[in-house]
Amino acid sequence: MDYRLKRIRRxxxxxxxxxxxxxxxxxxxxxxxxxxxxxxxxxGGACIVPVLPDGRILVIRxxxxxxxxxxxxxxAGARNSAAEDxxxxxxxxxxxxxxxxxxxxxxxxxxxxxxxxxxxxxDVYLAEELDMGESQSLDEAEEIRxxxxxxxxxLEKIYAGEIQDSKTVAGILAYAARK
Amino acid sequence: MDYRLKRIRRxxxxxxxxxxxxxxxxxxxxxxxxxxxxxxxxxGGACIVPVLPDGRILVIRxxxxxxxxxxxxxxAGARNSAAEDxxxxxxxxxxxxxxxxxxxxxxxxxxxxxxxxxxxxxDVYLAEELDMGESQSLDEAEEIRxxxxxxxxxLEKIYAGEIQDSKTVAGILAYAARK
Numbered sequence: 001m002d003y004r005l006k007r008i009r010r011x012x013x014x015x016x017x018x019x020x021x022x023x024x025x026x027x028x029x030x031x032x033x034x035x036x037x038x039x040x041x042x043x044g045g046a047c048i049v050p051v052l053p054d055g056r057i058l059v060i061r062x063x064x065x066x067x068x069x070x071x072x073x074x075x076a077g078a079r080n081s082a083a084e085d086x087x088x089x090x091x092x093x094x095x096x097x098x099x100x101x102x103x104x105x106x107x108x109x110x111x112x113x114x115x116x117x118x119x120x121x122x123d124v125y126l127a128e129e130l131d132m133g134e135s136q137s138l139d140e141a142e143e144i145r146x147x148x149x150x151x152x153x154x155l156e157k158i159y160a161g162e163i164q165d166s167k168t169v170a171g172i173l174a175y176a177a178r179k
Numbered sequence: 180m181d182y183r184l185k186r187i188r189r190x191x192x193x194x195x196x197x198x199x200x201x202x203x204x205x206x207x208x209x210x211x212x213x214x215x216x217x218x219x220x221x222x223g224g225a226c227i228v229p230v231l232p233d234g235r236i237l238v239i240r241x242x243x244x245x246x247x248x249x250x251x252x253x254x255a256g257a258r259n260s261a262a263e264d265x266x267x268x269x270x271x272x273x274x275x276x277x278x279x280x281x282x283x284x285x286x287x288x289x290x291x292x293x294x295x296x297x298x299x300x301x302d303v304y305l306a307e308e309l310d311m312g313e314s315q316s317l318d319e320a321e322e323i324r325x326x327x328x329x330x331x332x333x334l335e336k337i338y339a340g341e342i343q344d345s346k347t348v349a350g351i352l353a354y355a356a357r358k
Contacts, residue, residue: 004242014193014200016216018296021193021200026244037195038245039218063183064294065205066217071294110340111348113293115243115250117197120293121343155356161289164300166345169290173352174337 005029010038018042018078019118041113041120046089047076047167049108049175050100050127056148057172058098058130072157073165074172075146076122086123094127098146103129109174111167124171126178151176184208189217197221197257198297220292220299225268226255226346228287228354229279229306235327236351237277237309251336252344253351254325255301265302273306277325282308288353290346303350305357330355 009025022038050058057074064071077093079086087105094100109124154172157163163172188204201217229237236253243250256272258265266284273279288303333351336342342351 005244007244013195016192016200016202017214019216019218021195021218023195024244035196036244037198039198039200065184065186065203065215066296066298067291067294067300069294071291073294109337109348110343111345112246112250112343113345114297114299115246115248115252115344117245118293118297119245121246122345158288158353164289164291165294166290166292166301166349169288170345170349170352173349173356176356177334177352 008033019120037117039114039118039120041118043078043080043082044086044119044121045076045078045123046086046093047074047111047122047124047171048090048094048102048105048127049074049124049171050094050098050102050130051175052130052148056150057154057175058100058146059149059154059168060097061145061147071165072149072154072163073168074124076167087125090123090125090127099132100127101131102127103131108178109170111170113166122167124167124174126175151179187212198299216296218293218297218299220297222257222259222261223265223298223300224255224257224302225265225272226253226290226301226303226350227269227273227281227284227306228253228303228350229273229277229281229309230354231309231327235329236333236354237279237325238328238333238347239276240324240326250344251328251333251342251347253303253347255346266304269302269304269306278311279306280310280312281306282310287357288349290349292345301346303346303353305354330358 006027011023014021020040024036075097079089108126111122113120185206190202193200199219203215254276287305290301292299
């Protein structure tokens with residue numbers, strides 16, 4: 001007897017610019033059926049914890065319409081294609097958003113953003129030996145500012161509820177624990 | 180001059196069971212327009228770090244169709260309504276998924292799951308003084324098993340990429356840092 005949830009039908013409900021939404025008809029363990037929403041984030045992405053030689057961390061301040069708030073987040077972005085290695089994504093996004101190149105990139109965490117209904121993943125990289133040589137090269141849609149903040153201040157902001165972005169919270173806490 | 184992104188039109192594209200999707204027409208800082216996907220997770224929810232007197236943490240093993248994987252996650256669930264206090268949600272989900280009542284619940288973190296395109300939030304509570312009196316009372320859709328795992332094992336699984344769920348990673352790292 002198989003108690004696993006089974007998908008018995010899938011119907012495309014919305015084709016968006018970064019994600020598609022499906023109506024999945026699921027067979028539950030008790031035999032009943034139910035329609036579940038499934039958000040297919042087509043690309044996945046990478047997030048970076050960029051640590052300066054003095055220990056401060058580069059973070060991005062930007063306005064996020066989806067939550068109608070200005071946020072403090074680690075640099076991050078989607079892959080250019082589903083074939084792109086996320087370390088390449090991390091390298092590119094770090095350069096675009098902060099103008100820095102990292103001498104060393106190492107995988108810190110693998111995250112699934114919202115496993116209950118969404119396929120999105122984010123690989124979190126630690127970036128060290130930063131070369132601050134270049135200026136930002138932003139997408140037209142990005143209007144962001146970066147700043148260098150001590151780890152202790154970021155931890156305070158997390159516990160005070162001022163930093164809430166899940167990849168940022170997980171990435172900073174993981175870096176703090178590793179140190 | 181206002182450099183903030185502006186939403187100039189919103190169109191409902193999909194009305195789902197737990198979320199709605201909108202096509203937002205955004206005016207970028209340079210004056211161009213672009214269509215962005217916006218996922219409105221109608222309820223938000225709560226997540227719980229349940230700590231037994233011996234220090235082990237209760238986690239849930241379940242199959243997640245959205246990522247086609249069995250996951251290890253902290254107990255969590257959506258609010259019954261948009262008016263529900265998330266501490267109430269935490270209390271109910273802990274009882275439903277593990278059969279435990281918590282003598283003490285305290286807010287540990289506030290998370291926005293995917294701030295780039297989704298309104299979902301999750302409040303993470305630390306649950307202590309657990310009373311293991313009752314058995315699970317699951318939704319029909321849930322086919323989950325809970326287990327008590329030492330914190331050190333959970334941290335190893337996070338760094339090995341075996342635990343990837345973002346609220347679980349953030350919640351466990353926050354609890355470990357607070358200890």
